[in-house]
Amino acid sequence: MKRIYFKKSQIQMAESIAVVIIIIFLLVIGIVFWAGIRKDDIKSTNLEYQDLSVIELAKIASELPELRCYNNNIVTKVNCFDWYKILAMNKTMNDPILKGQTFDYYNYYFKNSRITIQEVYPNETSIVIYDNNISKTTTLQISIPIIIEKNYGREGRKSFGLLIVEGYYR
């Protein structure tokens, strides 16, 4: 029978290779682990950005001069929306001739979202003033309490409502 003899240098070589393999193994585990953590981090950052973008949309929508109440060209009440301006905007958004042009204009501000004005007291009605119609995604929603003024003469009736801003996200 033939006996196999290993030289000392061969053993040292095998040791070195084993050390390198172990280091590479540890590095790979480390990288995988780190990538997992970064993935979670990116996800949470993405969520934060979505929150911020819905807040931004809500701010823009609540300051729309097209819908706000004016008294002699002065904004006298905070968060007051004129009911007839809301109706006019809804009509324009659904008008077959003006629809495309109007949608393009507001799409620049509202992007992938839906803006609804909902009267909650004393009546319950709801009017969508902008909708990008994206159904496959999740939505983030913010509701801002508003006054809805219905002017029938010098003094208007004031109802309580909500400006609902929904952002569509993937």
Added chain:
Amino acid sequence: MIKRMLKKENHKSQMEMFGLTLIVILIIIGFFIFVSFRQKIPISDYKKSYVADETSSNFINSVVNVNPIECMGTDYTLSDMLKFCARGDSIDCSGSTNPCAIANKTLWIIANKTLVKQGIGFILYTQGISWNNKEIIIKNANCTGREMGQRGTIPISLYPVPGNIYLNLDICK
């Protein structure tokens, strides 16, 4: 004899090396676990903070301007109702002559249709009113021990009677 001793010593040093490597590996694993737990710290919920801070002031500013349904033929607002309630005046509205009852009912309906429906924990209350020796207080969920958002408050003048009353809303985060 010397050879055997050297062999034993060599074996001991190998064990030491092995122990040292084990410690290093354990430290590395511990570091990864620590980093992963650090990453699990909840992200700042901007939406929740925004709702708690902004909704309260928007709600209060809007609700005081609402015309109660009981006083349809008049220009009375909820602010007027609270003012009359604090002054002890009676009013001529359909269904009720008690401004405190109308204010309480209106606030309750609006809060119920908005804040309660959205599942928001809140305390809506007046300061300076004595309706059956009590203030108007409407609340949803227990806010005890929870962080509160910025308080929404509005002073209502009792003119010509001196002084103010306040309508406040605290939303818990």
